[in-house]
Amino acid sequence: MVPKVVFGEGCFDQLSTILTSQKQEKAPFIYLVDDTFKNNTQFLDRINLRFNDKLLFVSADEEPKTRQVDEMVKNIKTEFTYLPSGIIGIGGGTVMDLAKAVAIMLNNKGSAADYQGWDLVKKKAVYHVGIPTISGTGAEVSRTTVLTGPVRKLGINSDFTPFDQVVLDPQLTKGVPKNQWFFTGMDCFIHCVESLNGTFLNAFSQSYGEKAYELCLEIFLGDSLSEEESRAKLMMASWHGGMSIAYSQVGVAHAMSYGLGYVLGTKHGVGNCIVFQHLKEFYPKDVALFEQMVAKHNIQIPQGICKDLTSDQMDTMITVALGMVPLWENALGTNWQEVITPEKLKALYLKM
Template sequence: MTNLYQFQTADHIISGADSLKNIGEYLHLLGEELKRTLIVTQPTMKRLGFVEQVKNDLAKHGIESDINIDVLPEPTLQNIEEVFESIKHQQYDVFIGLGGGSVLDAVKILSVLATNKQSLKDMLGTDLVEKPGIPTLLIPSTSGTGSEVTPNAIVTIPDEELKIGVVSKHLLPNLVFLDPILTLSLPRPITAATGMDAFTHSLESFISNKANLISDMVAMESIRLISASIVEAYQNGSSVVAREKMLLGSMYGGMALTSAGTAAVHALAYPLGGKFKIPHGVANSMLLPHVMKFNMDAIEERLSLVAQPMGIDTRELTEREAAEKVVEKIVEWTNLLEIPQNLKEYGVTEEDVSSLAVSASKVTRLLNNNPKELSLEDMETIYRKLLV
């Protein structure tokens, strides 16, 4: 565990069922002279009435709102650049992101594109954004990425068949609303994939080379909350209690990865999304048990510590047995949540394995966090375990 560490997150977090109804009361946290906002969202949020709800509440406080629904799921660099071109001549005081992780990531990037002369390509990487952006208000509608509390934003680069992060303190959101009511209508597959994505954030942060006392605290609470609610949220999506636990668990997972970072699971998942369009949470779910097994001899003690928060009875288990039970529980979840476990379903073949491993090997920002070094052969072996 590292001796030197830091922690940073969103400026203000408002949480609770129906908290979104009070959005106008908190806008003063972003400035006293707000006149116009841009709401970046998804068609589903419009159909469910949440966009109109936000727009009407802002209007009561004298704030005009424009709406943009052009951000793609898993947005590409070109997509975000095109959205920015369509809005860059407008004057906005706040950017609001209302939707899933793709929308939240896009809003953070749009915010800094509006105030910097840099291109998005120039921002790809760590600490390359020069100046703060326009204030952001983020409202997640899924319990997965934790983007609402991180300085990270992920962009797909089709030419490289890879996803690359923009990581900067200037991406940290200014105001966040966590309202589980927005997540009640999530379809089962999205509940499963985003929930397992959040769990992966926490578990990888806990076993990361950069794990520290602060990241451990929020990672453990995330693991506890998600373990207690992911199956219920999947099977009974109308449970506000389960949905709220998932939303908080996702947020804590975001805080954990901000401090400690994810590792090999995410590194291997990025090429699967970049080349084969496999949803990020699904790719993480597929890889998670196999990467944990690969890491086992280096993380046995750490992994055994999360068994109890996951609801596993460890009273008569050795450290190794408890760690192995954790992996078994993850596999059990993926079966219950009906998450695919075969890359062939997405068109991946044996011929693709080598190029996938090469692409994953380029994600050194995350691979350096992994407690065991992975060779190209190791990565190929892990991918092959999912070609069944």
């Protein structure tokens, strides 16, 4: 679990105080910041760079990749004599995952691709802080960092992955474009659905999942919240949803979305929505609620993205999805292969 968290409007300004106790002599803090803030001088002025601290802008246009992590780690080690005092990620899920992965790989040998899987990391990560500027992915609280590697899209899942400190400031999510707000928020909703309907469900994950699910219904189907209340509650839904899957697992939508992401580069939240609309067989009640949310907010979900796939692309997509064994076991139990076959997945993908 994340050991330290602060929450509240404006709490981002506590960052300098938080980092003071972690500063090591001559060792910089490295800030990975979503490049949407590149020209936002008012925001950047609130980041108090000191001495040899470095700010790196990161594009979130594509899903994070293992080679991207490797390149960042190489550049940091080349530029600085000392390991950083810490890595601070400021942005959405892409930046959160990159910050976690870079912090891990600064203290572990090899490529980030070597650690895609469960509990493969041997050494503690460099101190790292997560500051989300959009809510829904749960990346700020989860024990995974999802990366696209040379042969698969899979997280570095380990006890060393979670942030040492998280700063939850709802003010930072102000102005997020509507579509991005929706697709990322639906990532949270689908986390809850897959956790609460999974075979791995336990009292711990259920308590977090139920609260996040309740908040999602209030945010996306209710009419009584102010914008300020909605931002704060979605940030809490993201946190609780992330905690729920940290102690259980996700399911069918995420497994299939990983296939879309690996082959087509589909953004994670969008991919989840593309898949989820076709999963009435598995989550009938919640797909109906999802359809209500889509209609209420007038969201257009991409259609026909798989219609021109080559046979090789389709085979790769199916292989990636089938490789997500813990997700299928959570969704359908240990006999999941009796239900989910390559033919079954192909039929579902062809609907998308």
